[in-house]
Amino acid sequence: MHIQTHTDVISACRFCFMCRHLDTTGNVTFREADTPRGRALVLDRIRMNPEQLANPDFINVMYQSTLSAACRKHCVSHYDEAGLVLQARRDIVEQNLVPEAVSQLAQSIQEQFDPKLTGEGQDVLILSTQKDTFEHQLVHLTDKTVQVLQVNDTGKIPSVLGLTDQAKEMAKQIAAMIKKSGCSTVVTNSPAAFDALKNDYPSWEIDWDGITIEHSSTYLTKLVDAKKVTLQCNDEVVYYIDSDYLRNYNDITVEPRQLLEQAGYQLNPFGTNPEESYALGEAAMVLDQLHPKLVQMMVERFKSMMDQPLDRIVTASPYTLRILRGAGIDVMSLEEALLACSAKA
Amino acid sequence: MLLQTDNYHFEMIHSELKWAVGEDNVRTDDADKLGHSIDYYWVPELWHDRNCPPQPPQIIVTPETAQDVAKVMKIANNYKIPVTPWGGGSGSQGGALPIYGGISLDTKKLNKVLEIDEKSLTITAETGCNMQQLEWATEKAGYSTMHFPASIACATLGGFLAHRGTGVLSTKYGKIEDMVMSIEMVTPEGEVINTLPVPRHASGPDLTQMFLGSEGTLGVMTKVTLKIHPIPECRKFHAFLFKNMTSAMAAGSELMTSRLRPAVIRLYDTPETAKLIKKVLGIDREGSYLVFGFDGPEEMVDLEMARACEICRKQNPEDLGTEMGQTWWDNRYKFFYPPYMFHMPQAFGTLDTVATFANIENVYWAMKKVVTENFPQATFIGHFSHWYEWGCMLYARFIIDDPPSDPAEATALYNKIWDMAIRAAMDNGGVINEHHGVGLKLGRMMPELYGNAFDILKRIKKIMDPNNIMNPGKMGFGN
Numbered sequence: 112m113h114i115q116t117h118t119d120v121i122s123a124c125r126f127c128f129m130c131r132h133l134d135t136t137g138n139v140t141f142r143e144a145d146t147p148r149g150r151a152l153v154l155d156r157i158r159m160n161p162e163q164l165a166n167p168d169f170i171n172v173m174y175q176s177t178l179s180a181a182c183r184k185h186c187v188s189h190y191d192e193a194g195l196v197l198q199a200r201r202d203i204v205e206q207n208l209v210p211e212a213v214s215q216l217a218q219s220i221q222e223q224f225d226p227k228l229t230g231e232g233q234d235v236l237i238l239s240t241q242k243d244t245f246e247h248q249l250v251h252l253t254d255k256t257v258q259v260l261q262v263n264d265t266g267k268i269p270s271v272l273g274l275t276d277q278a279k280e281m282a283k284q285i286a287a288m289i290k291k292s293g294c295s296t297v298v299t300n301s302p303a304a305f306d307a308l309k310n311d312y313p314s315w316e317i318d319w320d321g322i323t324i325e326h327s328s329t330y331l332t333k334l335v336d337a338k339k340v341t342l343q344c345n346d347e348v349v350y351y352i353d354s355d356y357l358r359n360y361n362d363i364t365v366e367p368r369q370l371l372e373q374a375g376y377q378l379n380p381f382g383t384n385p386e387e388s389y390a391l392g393e394a395a396m397v398l399d400q401l402h403p404k405l406v407q408m409m410v411e412r413f414k415s416m417m418d419q420p421l422d423r424i425v426t427a428s429p430y431t432l433r434i435l436r437g438a439g440i441d442v443m444s445l446e447e448a449l450l451a452c453s454a455k456a
Numbered sequence: 457m458l459l460q461t462d463n464y465h466f467e468m469i470h471s472e473l474k475w476a477v478g479e480d481n482v483r484t485d486d487a488d489k490l491g492h493s494i495d496y497y498w499v500p501e502l503w504h505d506r507n508c509p510p511q512p513p514q515i516i517v518t519p520e521t522a523q524d525v526a527k528v529m530k531i532a533n534n535y536k537i538p539v540t541p542w543g544g545g546s547g548s549q550g551g552a553l554p555i556y557g558g559i560s561l562d563t564k565k566l567n568k569v570l571e572i573d574e575k576s577l578t579i580t581a582e583t584g585c586n587m588q589q590l591e592w593a594t595e596k597a598g599y600s601t602m603h604f605p606a607s608i609a610c611a612t613l614g615g616f617l618a619h620r621g622t623g624v625l626s627t628k629y630g631k632i633e634d635m636v637m638s639i640e641m642v643t644p645e646g647e648v649i650n651t652l653p654v655p656r657h658a659s660g661p662d663l664t665q666m667f668l669g670s671e672g673t674l675g676v677m678t679k680v681t682l683k684i685h686p687i688p689e690c691r692k693f694h695a696f697l698f699k700n701m702t703s704a705m706a707a708g709s710e711l712m713t714s715r716l717r718p719a720v721i722r723l724y725d726t727p728e729t730a731k732l733i734k735k736v737l738g739i740d741r742e743g744s745y746l747v748f749g750f751d752g753p754e755e756m757v758d759l760e761m762a763r764a765c766e767i768c769r770k771q772n773p774e775d776l777g778t779e780m781g782q783t784w785w786d787n788r789y790k791f792f793y794p795p796y797m798f799h800m801p802q803a804f805g806t807l808d809t810v811a812t813f814a815n816i817e818n819v820y821w822a823m824k825k826v827v828t829e830n831f832p833q834a835t836f837i838g839h840f841s842h843w844y845e846w847g848c849m850l851y852a853r854f855i856i857d858d859p860p861s862d863p864a865e866a867t868a869l870y871n872k873i874w875d876m877a878i879r880a881a882m883d884n885g886g887v888i889n890e891h892h893g894v895g896l897k898l899g900r901m902m903p904e905l906y907g908n909a910f911d912i913l914k915r916i917k918k919i920m921d922p923n924n925i926m927n928p929g930k931m932g933f934g935n
Contacts, residue, residue: 123794126494126501128546128610132588141518141564141584142483143491143545152494152504153487159507168485187793383592 112161113198113205114154120195121158123188124151130182135388136175139408144172147182147192154199165208173199174210175402177395178271179388180359193394200273209273216397217274223263224281228288232256236294238285238308240264240301241429258292260285265307268396279315282307286317300327300446302356302428303396309361326357328366328427328445335373342374342449347423349448350381354428355394367427367445374449381424382416389413393430410438461514469535473517473559476527481565483516492516492542492560497550497897498805499867505800506863511553513540513560520565522640522648522678529646529676529925532559536923539644541672543584543612548806549895551619551671555929563614566678572597578637580681583614599684602629605891606792617677619893620669622849624788626842627712628719628751629685631891633668640679641667644921653681666916671893672927674920691719691751692761693781696773697743701725702817703771704744705840709813710767711748712843716760721748721843722784725820728837728853736790737783743774747784803859803870807838807877808889812847815885816840820850822880827854831873842890849890852877874898894931902932 114121124147131137137145144153153172157164164170173196180193203209236258266281285308289297299305305326313319334340351371357363368378381389391409392398399406413435414420424442426432435442443451460466461484474482489512494500504510519525532539538558545552554560566584573579577599581590587601588609594601604623605611615621617639622631629635638651651664667674698704704723711718724733729745739745748764750757769775790796798804811819820838827836831854838852854873859866878888878901888898888905903910910932917924917933928935 122800125504126496126799127794127797128496128544128607129789129793130609131544132586132609141562141567142488143562144485144487146491149487149491152490155504156490166486168487171485172487187790188795190794383589383596 112158112164113201114158114195117191117195117198118158120190120192121151121155123190124148124192124195125155130185133181133185133387135177135179135181135390135392135409136405138387139405139412140175144168145175147190150176150196150199151192154195157199164202164206170203170208170210173203174213175405177355177388177390177392177398179355179390179392179394181355181386181388184359185386197271197273200271201275202273204273204275212401213272216400217269217272217277220264220268221277224284226260226262226285226288228258228260228292230256230258232258233293234295236260236289236292236297238262238265238289238297238299238301238304240299240304258294260288260292262304265304266311267303267307270307270311271394271396278311282312282315282317286312286319289322290320294322296323296325296330298325298327298330300427300429300444302326302354302361303393303430306356306360326361326363326366326427328357328363328370331370331449332366335370342370344375344451346375346377348377348379349423349425349443350379350417352381352389352424352426352428352431354426354431355388355390357427359388360394370445370449371425376425376448379418379422389416390426390428390431391434393428396430399434406434410434414438414440466514469531469537470515472531473515473528476531477517477519477524481518481520481524483518484514488516489513492545492554492562495545495550495552496548497553497895498548498803498870499550499897500553501800502803502863502866502870506861508863511555512557513554514557516542516560516562518562518565522566522642525561525566525642525676525678526646526648528559528561529642529644532925533645533923536925538928539925540927541614541618541676543615543618544586544607544610546607546610547615547619547893547895549619549893549897551893551895551927551930552615553896555896556935558925561676563612563676563678566614569593570679572599572684577684577686578681579684580679581613582679583612583617583677585613587611587613587616594684595687598687600687601635601682602685603632603635603682604788606789608789613680613682614677617668617680618671619895620891621893622842622891625719625751627721627844628717631842633665635682636664636668637681637683639664639667639677639681641675641677643675644923644926648678669893671895671931673917673931673933675926688751688753690754690757691749691785692757692778693747693749693785694761694765694778695745695747695776695781695784696768697729697739697741697745697776698771698773699743701744701820703773704746705817707768707771707773708746708748708840708843708848710770711764712845712848713813714763714767715845716764716767717750718748718760718764718843719751721746721848722839722841724839725837727835728839731835731837732791732796736787736796737780739776739780741774745776746773747781749781749785798853798855801858803856803866805854805870805874806892807852807854807874807881808849808892809852809878809881809886810842810847810849810890811881811884811886814847816847816850818884819881819886820852822884823850823852823877826876826880827873830876831856831869833858834873850881850886879904896930899930899932
């Protein structure tokens with residue numbers, strides 16, 4: 112079983128309660144099972160009694176996890192509980208126990224997978240998982256000609272659902288197109304796509320051959336530092352919501368805040384603490400489709416953490432943006448916030 | 457009555473509970489039941505580790521209001537079903553384990569912060585609040601509960617009330633029972649009651665204090681008003697390494713009897729200094745590590761700190777300075793994370809005992825003697841962690857690296873160490889215990905500890921809970 116690769120995590124987490132206050136799912140369901148300890152206990156039972164993997168209650172717990180990795184970041188030893196859950200999902204898939212809703216989602220992603228490369232330019236390739244948004248914003252900011260690779264997903268969705276083979280196949284195609292483009296830097300505004308290219312692809316033995324993978328926030332920070340883009344405008348108060356993939360998977364917390372401050376925004380801390388994930392299930396990619404009620408509960412918790420109902424939120428995560436916008440909360444993407452107050456140097 | 461889940465009567469009760477508190481608040485799924493079958497007590501952990509069948513509740517109920525709790529109590533009383541309150545599940549004494557099955561009453565949905573009274577400096581909150589979340593909310597308002605236990609991230613406020621918990625800064629700010637103004641409680645028969653709104657009065661015996669520490673045997677606490685404090689202007693620490701524990705204890709007790717007001721003192725015996733202080737803080741020298749801290753206005757802190765250092769220097773310790781004190785504070789919770797915390801396959805227990813300064817060292821040596829002489833396979837270490845004007849708490853531990861693989865044999869060995877060590881402590885004036893509670897682990901010791909006064913506790917229990925539905929098998933009350 113794949114979970115055997117994480118027995119150190121099972122052993123460490125199964126009796127440990129020290130991060131339960133940060134479990135995004137547990138904080139709204141209040142279930143013991145929806146904490147790193149609860150999931151590790153379940154997986155320890157399965158490790159000892161593999162037939163119990165078929166228990167639908169146990170499978171459900173694995174797919175309710177947001178994979179936010181806030182607990183891993185908090186842990187003084189950084190035990191990879193999110194990684195353990197991903198391995199459990201792989202085991203569920205490989206033993207043909209995957210829930211029907213998960214299969215259908217994965218199939219739909221596969222059917223819509225049709226990556227398209229457009230534009231010109233040698234230097235920068237923009238990888239976009241949304242239509243007509245980020246690439247235009249970046250072109251507007253930098254006046255660069257760029258190539259754009261438009262995809263519905265980088266393989267991240269099947270990967271987090273446990274369908275690693277499907278994810279690897281998608282990754283291979285995308286990597287081949289990027290290499291063929293001749294670019295030296297890939298920039299994406301999607302934290303999930305960034306994490307896929309930066310971390311997942313190399314773990315699947317895709318060698319980037321010197322191509323740099325950048326999230327838009329670090330890329331823009333470099334442009335601002337080099338005085339190629341000037342950010343300026345107002346003193347509006349905003350609340351920046353960290354992306355799980357940026358903060359908890361890639362330690363990118365400073366750059367987005369720095370950009371907003373350089374653009375004149377006053378940043379107020381959101382909620383009561385800097386550790387909890389408020390990304391509403393971003394790292395699970397499709398939590399809103401698999402467990403809409405759960406995400407709705409997370410939205411309610413989010414609202415309860417706002418200082419005022421009209422607070423203006425900024426997020427680097429397109430997923431979080433979509434969920435918050437759907438809930439009627441005033442929210443801007445990081446690029447929208449920057450574009451609102453920037454000028455070409 | 458023990459519930460059987462495979463018959464229609466179970467479904468009748470299941471339906472009644474769902475009607476009373478809502479379908480989303482009654483759960484029977486295997487994953488959650490597994491989580492409720494193990495707390496932080498070593499024995500159920502061992503049971504799980506050895507792949508023995510779990511002992512879960514039949515039903516988990518998550519009430520959202522005190523009235524919901526009352527409805528559950530009435531149903532449980534009607535059918536005489538055991539009800540075991542569950543907060544964060546992080547208790548080390550097995551107090552939250554549903555050993556007779558029935559209903560695990562999970563309080564975590566009682567999680568509202570109801571009021572911060574900035575004039576009186578109090579906070580009123582429901583008892584299912586996670587303590588760290590509550591502290592963060594308090595800090596956002598500009599105050600602090602000053603309750604910083606190692607279990608802050610995992611335990612609920614109600615958990616601390618239930619077993620009289622304590623935090624790192626207890627020496628100045630008190631244990632949880634010192635912080636409480638008043639409580640709301642649901643009795644075993646489903647009545648919602650409130651204790652008097654202030655903790656100092658002359659209106660008869662103190663019901664608040666009677667319910668605190670009752671570990672869910674006398675009902676369920678649902679709401680509490682606590683004192684809160686301004687964030688102190690500064691907090692400073694200093695550490696010394698003494699030649700031995702006795703000289704460090706002399707310094708520590710003089711700090712307290714001189715009536716200085718440290719927020720914290722912690723003294724590690726020589727073996728624990730060698731084992732844990734080295735591992736966590738990197739201080740690799742022989743001796744007894746003592747750290748203390750003061751907080752408040754800086755001039756007062758500096759003055760008290762200077763006086764405290766003077767007292768310590770009388771024993772000619774090595775001065776580790778402020779940095780090694782601050783490092784301890786910064787890492788105070790690190791001791792409890794894996795792999796720093798003791799863990800399977802080790803067997804380990806915290807022989808929490810409290811005594812006066814006149815007795816505390818005798819308690820330490822008596823326990824150590826019993827453990828090391830009778831159980832050569834065990835290591836004995838200890839530190840003194842919560843200090844009062846009259847004495848302090850001994851956080852002694854035994855550790856066995858390679859306990860028997862058979863779970864029954866391992867449990868028997870484990871219990872024997874507890875039986876002998878705790879009785880040695882009691883014989884020398886020690887009280888079990890200071891802040892971990894009694895639960896399942898130490899219930900059998902209660903009649904010995906209290907003597908004939910225990911009968912009074914039993915009579916109170918009988919009057920409040922005539923059907924003995926509340927947390928049966930705990931606190932020595934039997935089933």
